[in-house]
Amino acid sequence: xxxxxxxxxSLEGLTWLSCYLTTPKHSAMYFSILTVLxxxxxxxxxxxxxxxxxxxxxxxxxxxxxxxxxxxxxxxxGVPDIVFFLFFPIALDQAVEYIRHKIxxxxxxxxxxQGNDFVVCQAAKMPLGTSDQFxxxxxxxxxxxxxxxxxxxxxxxxxxxxxLNAVPKGQLETARAFGMSERQTFWRVHMPxxxxxxxxxxxxxxxxxxxxxxxxxxxxxxxxxxxxxxxGSMKTQVYAYAHPDWRVWYFLALLVFYLFLTWISQRVFxxxxxxxxxxxxxxx
Amino acid sequence: MTDTAATPVIELRNIxxxxxxxxxxxxxxxxxxxxxxxxxxxxxxxGKSTLLRCVNLLETAQQGDIVIGGEPVxxxxxDANRQxxxxxxxxxxxxxxxxxxxxxxxxxxxxxLQNVIEAPVTVLGREKAEATKLGQxxxxxxxxxxxxxxxxxxxxGGQQQRAAIxxxxxxxxxxxxxxxxxxxxxxxxxxEVVTVIRDxxxxxxxxxxxxxxxxxxxxxxNHVIFLHQGVIEEQGTPDEVFNQTKSTRLQQFxxxxx
Numbered sequence: 001x002x003x004x005x006x007x008x009x010s011l012e013g014l015t016w017l018s019c020y021l022t023t024p025k026h027s028a029m030y031f032s033i034l035t036v037l038x039x040x041x042x043x044x045x046x047x048x049x050x051x052x053x054x055x056x057x058x059x060x061x062x063x064x065x066x067x068x069x070x071x072x073x074x075x076x077x078g079v080p081d082i083v084f085f086l087f088f089p090i091a092l093d094q095a096v097e098y099i100r101h102k103i104x105x106x107x108x109x110x111x112x113x114q115g116n117d118f119v120v121c122q123a124a125k126m127p128l129g130t131s132d133q134f135x136x137x138x139x140x141x142x143x144x145x146x147x148x149x150x151x152x153x154x155x156x157x158x159x160x161x162x163x164l165n166a167v168p169k170g171q172l173e174t175a176r177a178f179g180m181s182e183r184q185t186f187w188r189v190h191m192p193x194x195x196x197x198x199x200x201x202x203x204x205x206x207x208x209x210x211x212x213x214x215x216x217x218x219x220x221x222x223x224x225x226x227x228x229x230x231x232g233s234m235k236t237q238v239y240a241y242a243h244p245d246w247r248v249w250y251f252l253a254l255l256v257f258y259l260f261l262t263w264i265s266q267r268v269f270x271x272x273x274x275x276x277x278x279x280x281x282x283x284x
Numbered sequence: 285m286t287d288t289a290a291t292p293v294i295e296l297r298n299i300x301x302x303x304x305x306x307x308x309x310x311x312x313x314x315x316x317x318x319x320x321x322x323x324x325x326x327x328x329x330x331g332k333s334t335l336l337r338c339v340n341l342l343e344t345a346q347q348g349d350i351v352i353g354g355e356p357v358x359x360x361x362x363d364a365n366r367q368x369x370x371x372x373x374x375x376x377x378x379x380x381x382x383x384x385x386x387x388x389x390x391x392x393x394x395x396x397l398q399n400v401i402e403a404p405v406t407v408l409g410r411e412k413a414e415a416t417k418l419g420q421x422x423x424x425x426x427x428x429x430x431x432x433x434x435x436x437x438x439x440x441g442g443q444q445q446r447a448a449i450x451x452x453x454x455x456x457x458x459x460x461x462x463x464x465x466x467x468x469x470x471x472x473x474x475x476e477v478v479t480v481i482r483d484x485x486x487x488x489x490x491x492x493x494x495x496x497x498x499x500x501x502x503x504x505x506n507h508v509i510f511l512h513q514g515v516i517e518e519q520g521t522p523d524e525v526f527n528q529t530k531s532t533r534l535q536q537f538x539x540x541x542x
Contacts, residue, residue, distance in 0.1 A: 174389040178403035179379035192393045279392050279435030
């Protein structure tokens with residue numbers, strides 16, 4: 001990266017280290033931190049949307065919607081996360097390519113399922129084989145976000161469902177007794193009071209979500225755990241920067257990184273909780 | 285009762301209410317004119333709270349007519365599964381009959397003043413500044429003007445109930461429904477609330493008052509109804525009901541409450 005780094009073998013001590021830590025490979029690792037943080041931020045809105053949709057579906061007066069909500073939360077919560085992370089991106093990827101194949105290559109007569117192979121025409125590939133590397137990564141990232149959203153949305157739905165039920169009935173009845181419509185009752189009383197019951201569960205889910213980000217690797221996104229393992233393992237003389245097995249140091253850095261992330265999160269949640277519980281008869 | 289020529293504020297005719305096979309109200313009539321304070325007394329399970337909740341449609345009476353200010357509640361059908369037909373009418377009636385609950389039921393996420401202005405602003409569409417001015421004046425009136433910015437959980441029971449009364453007054457209702465307003469209070473704070481209710485009665489407000497407190501019923505009401513197992517066993521002026529008691533059941537009830 002720097003001029004002085006041109007010949008790594010001539011370097012020593014801190015100079016060597018500063019050059020070593022700024023190699024393109026390390027830049028990829030630093031970038032993967034942003035990938036993890038970006039994924040965490042990108043996944044929150046869909047998680048909350050699915051969570052509210054699931055929770056409200058379970059409270060619906062219409063039975064099929066209620067069954068759908070219950071089915072969604074029960075199925076996702078009942079399947080090991082890893083199975084879901086392995087199954088869903090492949091299923092989603094194939095579903096999209098299958099549909100694109102049917103639309104774009106209706107003239108192709110060969111079946112899509114040829115023995116053990118899943119074959120779609122080139123034009124149906126997602127993203128296209130000719131696309132930029134960026135699109136491939138963005139597609140992988142999107143699949144990861146959707147998968148995380150579906151899994152954590154189900155848990156969130158369950159938490160929100162419980163929280164909505166925990167609001168004392170008298171509070172809602174009073175709103176109706178003062179002439180509020182169902183909509184006003186929901187937005188003016190039910191929702192504001194629900195958070196104090198939901199936040200402990202939601203903060204738990206957020207921590208679990210942070211700690212589940214290494215699963216990104218299962219989805220083909222190179223995250224920091226992948227890079228720590230990759231860069232930390234022993235480098236022989238073939239590499240410019242040869243070093244012994246340093247994985248323990250890389251993993252130690254990860255440990256600090258995740259602890260810092262969860263510590264900051266806990267502080268933020270404490271503040272939100274203090275705000276949501278103003279006036280509410282709960283221990284703070 | 286006074287002013288019989290005018291349209292009654294609340295009129296109930298032959299009200300029946302059941303929970304499953306259990307019939308808790310078996311044909312009750314009640315008329316409240318402007319300025320009437322009607323006390324509903326009776327032992328637990330006599331149906332008095334249920335009757336009150338039928339008036340503002342928190343409970344659905346399976347049979348009978350409910351007429352508010354001359355306008356009858358419209359029903360979607362004519363059998364025991366009937367529900368009020370017109371949601372707008374239900375909301376309009378409820379804003380006109382504000383309720384004070386036994387457990388106060390102040391909204392715990394709002395300050396005392398916010399509790400008072402919430403429904404006037406969101407339901408009646410009042411200007412917030414105007415509602416705040418009225419709300420503060422009402423809190424002053426019930427003697428807790430200095431607690432406006434506190435949360436309900438920071439107040440004593442008596443203060444909470446007075447705040448709840450201010451909240452009900454802020455709707456400028458044509459009648460107020462009190463559901464055992466002093467039953468959850470200790471004797472000291474109870475007196476504060478009784479004083480407020482007595483003042484409101486003296487102002488000529490129309491009130492239905494479900495209570496276990498015979499002294500309050502005697503002091504405040506101009507008409508007392510004794511309910512027993514879902515029917516009106518005896519009714520009349522406080523003097524008639526308490527001093528010239530006719531039915532043995534009421535005599536038994538009154539002697540048991542002293």
